[in-house]
Amino acid sequence: MSLELTARVARRGLDLSVTVAEGQTLAVTGPNGAGKSSLLEVAAGLLVPDTGRAVLDGRVLFDLDARGRGRWVPAPERGIVLLAQDPLLFPHLSVLENVAFGPRARGAGRGPARERALRWLAAVDATGLARRRPGELSGGQAQRVALARALAAEPRLLLLDEPFASLDAETAPALRRLLARVLADRMAVVVTHDPADVAALAGAGLRIEHGRAAPPARDHQPDRGSGTGAAVRPAR
Numbered sequence: 001m002s003l004e005l006t007a008r009v010a011r012r013g014l015d016l017s018v019t020v021a022e023g024q025t026l027a028v029t030g031p032n033g034a035g036k037s038s039l040l041e042v043a044a045g046l047l048v049p050d051t052g053r054a055v056l057d058g059r060v061l062f063d064l065d066a067r068g069r070g071r072w073v074p075a076p077e078r079g080i081v082l083l084a085q086d087p088l089l090f091p092h093l094s095v096l097e098n099v100a101f102g103p104r105a106r107g108a109g110r111g112p113a114r115e116r117a118l119r120w121l122a123a124v125d126a127t128g129l130a131r132r133r134p135g136e137l138s139g140g141q142a143q144r145v146a147l148a149r150a151l152a153a154e155p156r157l158l159l160l161d162e163p164f165a166s167l168d169a170e171t172a173p174a175l176r177r178l179l180a181r182v183l184a185d186r187m188a189v190v191v192t193h194d195p196a197d198v199a200a201l202a203g204a205g206l207r208i209e210h211g212r213a214a215p216p217a218r219d220h221q222p223d224r225g226s227g228t229g230a231a232v233r234p235a236r
């Protein structure tokens with residue numbers, strides 16, 4: 001059981017093959033505009049590649065020939081959830097209703113959907129927020145709720161696009177710990193700029209540059225710094 005995806009999207013400069021093993025979290029890194037989000041969009045079914053093929057758990061998600069013809073499974077039928085940077089919760093629903101929305105939409109009764117929502121809210125330490133509206137949440141709380149909503153849909157593959165990008169430095173580590181817990185043994189792809197995410201969350205890494213797989217960046221070199229090397233002190 002795994003994801004195998006190959007796709008070319010000329011208008012995004014993307015030409016890539018990716019494999020995610022069962023139970024593995026893959027961290028995708030690379031500079032701005034490299035094609036990281038486009039890769040997630042192709043996997044989620046939101047962006048149609050010119051050509052390519054993807055198989056999730058033995059099921060073909062798309063198989064498009066050189067002329068872009070072939071099989072294309074629409075996004076809602078893929079068993080994949082994409083968690084964007086912006087939590088995008090429904091503002092008029094309570095937190096509990098937001099999380100129960102996926103199970104309800106897929107036919108679960110009111111009671112079971114509510115139970116499942118409460119279980120996932122507990123898993124992300126957000127039980128106390130169940131009655132609030134999204135407008136009453138902090139950024140970190142909203143991200144936790146969005147994660148619960150994504151997990152309540154019980155996806156085969158979870159895609160996360162820079163899940164900590166909008167969080168401050170104090171909130172991000174707690175959410176990273178929580179994410180490490182819920183992603184354990186789960187097939188997931190996490191786009192991130194932060195080496196700490198790669199270390200904490202992922203069993204495998206893929207660096208993209210100009211839409212193509214690139215060798216990993218040198219380990220633990222900060223992206224920014226004085227340029228003199230003064231930011232990296234040798235251990236004594």
Ligand SMILES: Nc1ncnc2c1ncn2[C@@H]1O[C@H](COP(=O)(O)OP(=O)(O)OP(=O)(O)O)[C@@H](O)[C@H]1O
Pocket residue numbers: 011012013030031032033034035036037038039
């Ligand atoms: N909606 C869009 N329409 C057209 N081109 C786009 C769109 N989104 C991204 N692109 C282009 O596709 C290329 C890949 O962008 P993408 O957003 O996938 O990169 P990224 O690695 O996720 O970047 P970032 O780290 O800045 O989010 C870039 O050249 C970008 O300008």
